[in-house]
Every structure is written in structure tokens, then in C-alpha cells.
Amino acid sequence: MTATHEVVNQAPPLTGFSTADEPALLEALRRDGAEWGVREVTELGTLAGSAAVQEQARWAEEQPPRLHTHDRFGHRIDEVAFHPAWHQLMTVAVEHGLHAAPWAGGRSGAHLVRAAKFYVWSQAEAGHGCPISMTYAAVPALRSAPELAAQYEPLLAARSYDFGLRAPLTKSGLIAGMSMTEKQGGSDVRANTTRAVPAGDGTYRLTGHKWFTSAPMSDVFLALAQTEEGLSCFLVPRVLPDGTLNGMRLMRLKDKLGNRSNASSEIEYDEAVAWPVGEPGRGVRTIVEMVNMTRLDCVLGSAAGMRAGLRQALHHTAHRRAFGRELDRQPLMRSVLADLAVESEAATLLGMRLATAVDRSQAGDAGESALRRLALAAGKYWVCKRGSTHAAEALECLGGNGYVEDSGMPRLYREAPLLSIWEGSGNVAALDVLRALGKEPAALDAFLAEVDTAAGADRRLDAAVAGVRKMLGGLADPERAQLMARSLAERMALVLQGSLLVRHSHPAVADAFCASRLDGEWGHAFGTLPAGVDLTSILERARPGAPDAAGNAS
Structure with a gap:
């Protein structure tokens, strides 16, 4: 190597640090009744700054998810394939309680500790924070249907990342998504046209199109659809209790500016089975x-x-x-x-x-x-x-x-x-x-x-x-x-x-x-x-x- 290739005046690699190494963050935990979480947050921050996790974050974005609509025999499968690094990041997030775990506890400051963990871990890789965040957020909405909450909330809060297409109630842990946005409405969800028709057994059948559904590989979704009473909220599983795929078709994945490690999709509901959440007509x-x-x-x-x-x-x-x-x-x-x-x-x-x-x-x-x-x-x-x-x-x-x-x-x-x-x-x-x-x-x-x-x-x-x-x-x-x-x-x-x-x-x-x-x-x-x-x-x-x-x- 010639002298012209000598590397000088360049910063060394930034690795082996802690994302929790921040006075304002730790002061907030100690000040607001969550000092018990300082050790957990600092441990997660050290992991987030490690060379291994930085490498996982790089791979998760450089190898974005791919949609497989059919298997080689022509059967509809609607599956999203991820690089293993994605699953490694998700596993850490779930095992450390960044998803719905605070709702299962009763410990003072549980949501603050969870917020601090989300903050330090997101600095490693932000894309997988989307399904983690939606799982956290699903629980208070789901509580509008106490019977459904009793079944699903413990699994949403469980510290087990159990990826794969299986009936939700047979899994050790669940990830939740949200299905609201339609192409004609955007933020104006009251303009949604997806229809929900009663099936006579307490469930509904959803038919319509959703323009943005992030994390379509989630186990269950909270979706909005029109009923006779108006816009209503529903719980929609990807896999039905008998193990068959629900009528939720992934049409394509969005080619996004950023957030590339996370899949966002357009979907069609084709007579998808759904359970009502909350009062009909009060979906928003x-x-x-x-x-x-x-x-x-x-x-x-x-x-x-x-x-x-x-x-x-x-x-x-x-x-x-x-x-x-x-x-x-x-x-x-x-x-x-x-x-x-x-x-x-x-x-x-x-x-x-x-x-x-x-x-x-x-x-x-x-x-x-x-x-x-x-x-x-x-x-x-x-x-x-x-x-x-x-x-x-x-x-x-x-x-x-x-x-x-x-x-x-x-x-x-x-x-x-x-x-x-x-x-x-x-x-x-x-x-x-x-x-x-x-x-x-x-x-x-x-x-x-x-x-x-x-x-x-x-x-x-x-x-x-x-x-x-x-x-x-x-x-x-x-x-x-x-x-x-x-x-x-x-x-x-x-x-x-x-x-x-x-x-x-x-x-x-x-x-x-x-x-x-x-x-x-x-x-x-x-x-x-x-x-x-x-x-x-x-x-x-x-x-x-x-x-x-x-x-x-x-």
C-alpha cells in the first residue's frame, strides 16, 4: 500500500457505547418514581450500542422485507419474509418489555421505564419500533371489548416473540397492528369505505381496501370499517382459530423513503372474519x-x-x-x-x-x-x-x-x-x-x-x-x-x-x-x-x- 492510501484525520468507528449514557434520561427515571428501572434501561442501552446490534441494524435495513403472495404450487400464502436480523431485534424488544408489557404490571413508573427503553433501543434501529409501538398501543383500545381483552391482552403483554402464521390464541406471544388508512381518505378516516356486515354469530365480515397497513405480518389488527351504525372498530386476526388464513390479502409492499426494515402494505379485506371492539358506530x-x-x-x-x-x-x-x-x-x-x-x-x-x-x-x-x-x-x-x-x-x-x-x-x-x-x-x-x-x-x-x-x-x-x-x-x-x-x-x-x-x-x-x-x-x-x-x-x-x-x- 502506498503512502497516499494512509488513513489520517478520520474518526474511529463509534461502537461499544451505551445509548442510555445520558443524564437527562436517567434523571427523569430517578425523579419520577422509576429508579427501579435504571439498571434495566442501562443494560439495554449498552446492548443497543454494541457492535453486534449495530450490525443487525445495518442488515435489517439493507435487506428489506419481501412479500410472497403465493407458494410455488399457486396457493395464496400472503407472507412477508424478513432478514434474520429483524427477528433478532424484535426478540430483544419484546423480551425487554418494549411492547405491551407495562399494561400487565402494576409497578409504579412502568410506562416511564418502558418509554426509556423504547428511547434507548430505537437509537439502534428504528424500523422495528413500528410493530412494537402498535402492540403497546393496542391494549387500551382492546379493553373496550372485555371478553376479547381477557383472551388477547396476556399474549400481547407476554415477553415472547413468536413469529409465524398460526392461530393467535395458540401462540406464546402476539404482535398487533393497526389498519385504518384508505386511499380516498388518508387522515379523514370517516371517509373510509371498507364495509363490515354481521355474520349472525357475533362476528362480522369485512370487505374493502386499506392503503397503508404497517407491519402486515402482525398476528392481529385493529381495523376500522363502516357498519349500519357508522364507522366501527374490529379485531382482525391474520389466521383464524381453525388455522386457516383469514380473508386478508397483501397486495404489495410500499417502497418507502425510510423505515425500510419494516414492511408497510396495501391490503384487501375479502370477507375477513372480525370481532367488534367497542360500540358500533363509535370506532374513532x-x-x-x-x-x-x-x-x-x-x-x-x-x-x-x-x-x-x-x-x-x-x-x-x-x-x-x-x-x-x-x-x-x-x-x-x-x-x-x-x-x-x-x-x-x-x-x-x-x-x-x-x-x-x-x-x-x-x-x-x-x-x-x-x-x-x-x-x-x-x-x-x-x-x-x-x-x-x-x-x-x-x-x-x-x-x-x-x-x-x-x-x-x-x-x-x-x-x-x-x-x-x-x-x-x-x-x-x-x-x-x-x-x-x-x-x-x-x-x-x-x-x-x-x-x-x-x-x-x-x-x-x-x-x-x-x-x-x-x-x-x-x-x-x-x-x-x-x-x-x-x-x-x-x-x-x-x-x-x-x-x-x-x-x-x-x-x-x-x-x-x-x-x-x-x-x-x-x-x-x-x-x-x-x-x-x-x-x-x-x-x-x-x-x-x-x-x-x-x-x-x-
Whole structure:
């Protein structure tokens, strides 16, 4: 090898780290009654950062699933084949309780611990998080049919990944999917045309087309279809109790921008056997809790992506030299990195706070339930929007090295927009904020009480909260309210993040957030933090091994 091929000034491989090595995450567990889960989260984080799991993640995306509609004899089989790496990732996720396991427990903080696990494990590979998330979210909706819940919930919560086409109740564990979207309706599910006709034995027969059904290899699905009473919710198994395939035909797999390890499909229901879930004609109300739970995972997934991108940027800039010194020692790059770190921590804190609201809601706290309703809609809008921008900036920190597939950054970049689209794109999430404000006055009271917990701690936060209150006064005109919806959702998410940071984060991080996001004219571009921000403290907190507020090494 000639001297011209000597490799110099390149960052070493980033491996053997822990995705749980983050003060904000571990502080949230200790603060909100889930310290018992710290060991489990850190163990999973170490596994997520291992070379073996990174290799599995690469294979899962590079070898995407394939659809086999028929066997070699011409029999319809409607099966999806995955690379073994996919099944390895799914096995870890299920065995560590990232799916529906929290619903089976009664331990304080179970949903927060599950959220932290989902956050650290998603940083390894995000695609398989889709069926994991839907399985988690299916349980509260299924409880609208107590007899079905009694049969299926224990299997949905079981820590056994039992892949394959078999009758659900004969398996050791189940994965659930959701089948809502149709080509003529999209987010407007009330425009759905799939029909459900009573069979006379308590079941229905579904006939129609679904435009997007993610994870079609799942064991059971919650589906929406029209009945005489209106849009209704149903449980649809892929395999019937007698072992025969249900009338659910996989037409094709979607060729997607990202999320390529996960299969998303178009399906036809051809007299598919289904069991009703909830009241006939109240399908949207029945399934909305599943939607809300998957929206939580959209926030967590976006926060996880931010943390993964930040880690790569910090690693590269610490080893790459330009103009005589390391990139991370140069003022403008330090500002960019610190800004990325502030955004990441704000997203993480909000995701963990929403998960804590789930725990408290399950314990009967009506205020936390109301807070979750509104804060989740605003958080889904804003955090998921910021995910794409954050991924692009983190990739740019690596320059051309980040633009090549081997870096892993393109996968992160392609994945980010999905979480803003899934379970309601930006307009849907923003309009949901308006809907919550209009229909649930207690939600606004709970939201303002939460942000006011930090009242008086930072004048910029106080001013921003006052600005939100002023915006809320301008919602009387429905058309004007719609035009304000995105701005309102953004500002509500920002003041909630600011309140959380002021109360729980390092003072330098909170100061930088309030100075940039809440004070004056903010251009949204990373690397534009105002003068006087403590970049050194922010970057020290963001780097691996930083101590948390209690002095514990993360």
C-alpha cells in the first residue's frame, strides 16, 4: 500500500457505547418514581450500542422485507419474509418489555421505564419500533371489548416473540397492528369505505381496501370499517382459530423513503372474519387511545433520533481536525453542537414527561390524563417536526462523511420525516390541539398549571407563557383559529419544554433554550445561539460519561 492510501484525520468507528449514557434520561427515571428501572434501561442501552446490534441494524435495513403472495404450487400464502436480523431485534424488544408489557404490571413508573427503553433501543434501529409501538398501543383500545381483552391482552403483554402464521390464541406471544388508512381518505378516516356486515354469530365480515397497513405480518389488527351504525372498530386476526388464513390479502409492499426494515402494505379485506371492539358506530372514539399511544412513541422516536444524531456529530467533530485544531474546539461548530444538544435534551424531557403522565393517568389522576391529551398533540407536532431538521444538521456536521451510507446518517435522515407523518401529519396534530382546547377545558387548565410550575424562574419563559395565553384568546373565530393552529402548537410545545428544562435540566441548557427559543426573534437555524450562552457546560453535559444533577455518572 502506498503512502497516499494512509488513513489520517478520520474518526474511529463509534461502537461499544451505551445509548442510555445520558443524564437527562436517567434523571427523569430517578425523579419520577422509576429508579427501579435504571439498571434495566442501562443494560439495554449498552446492548443497543454494541457492535453486534449495530450490525443487525445495518442488515435489517439493507435487506428489506419481501412479500410472497403465493407458494410455488399457486396457493395464496400472503407472507412477508424478513432478514434474520429483524427477528433478532424484535426478540430483544419484546423480551425487554418494549411492547405491551407495562399494561400487565402494576409497578409504579412502568410506562416511564418502558418509554426509556423504547428511547434507548430505537437509537439502534428504528424500523422495528413500528410493530412494537402498535402492540403497546393496542391494549387500551382492546379493553373496550372485555371478553376479547381477557383472551388477547396476556399474549400481547407476554415477553415472547413468536413469529409465524398460526392461530393467535395458540401462540406464546402476539404482535398487533393497526389498519385504518384508505386511499380516498388518508387522515379523514370517516371517509373510509371498507364495509363490515354481521355474520349472525357475533362476528362480522369485512370487505374493502386499506392503503397503508404497517407491519402486515402482525398476528392481529385493529381495523376500522363502516357498519349500519357508522364507522366501527374490529379485531382482525391474520389466521383464524381453525388455522386457516383469514380473508386478508397483501397486495404489495410500499417502497418507502425510510423505515425500510419494516414492511408497510396495501391490503384487501375479502370477507375477513372480525370481532367488534367497542360500540358500533363509535370506532374513532374506540381507536383514538391507540392513536394517542402511538403518538407518544412518535415523540420518543424523534427524541431518540436526535440523540443518535447528536452522538455521531459529537464523536466525529472530536476526532476530525480542520484549520489546525479539532472541529469541536472551533467556536461556530461548538455553537452548532451545543444547539443540537439543547434541542435533543428538550425533546427527551418532553417525551419522558408524557410517559409519566401515562403512568399517573393509569393511577386515576384526571389532571394528568387531561395534560397528556393536550401536551401530546402539541409535542407530536413540534418534536417530530424538529426531528428532520435536527437530523439534517447532525449529518452536515460530518460533511461528506455523513452523506455516505456507511456512516449511518442517511438512514437516520430518511427515518426522521416518518415520525412527523405517522399518526397524523403536521396539520392533523395542530388541529388536534384546537380540538382538545375546544372539547376538554380541563386540558388547558392542566397544561397551564404544568408550565406555571416554573413561574418566576426565568423572565423569558414567563413572557413566552404570557404570549401563549394571549394567543389562546384569539381562537374564537374558527377560520382564524385554524390559521393560528401551527403557531399555537409550536409555542405551547416550546413553553412546556422550557418549563421542564428550567425545573430539571442543567442551568446552562435551560438558559440556552430560553434565550434562543423563547426570547426575541428565533430563526430556527442551529448554531445561532446568542452570545453569552455557556457552550462548555452544555457540551460537557451532552458528552458520554457526564454526571447528572445528583453527581451520578450517566
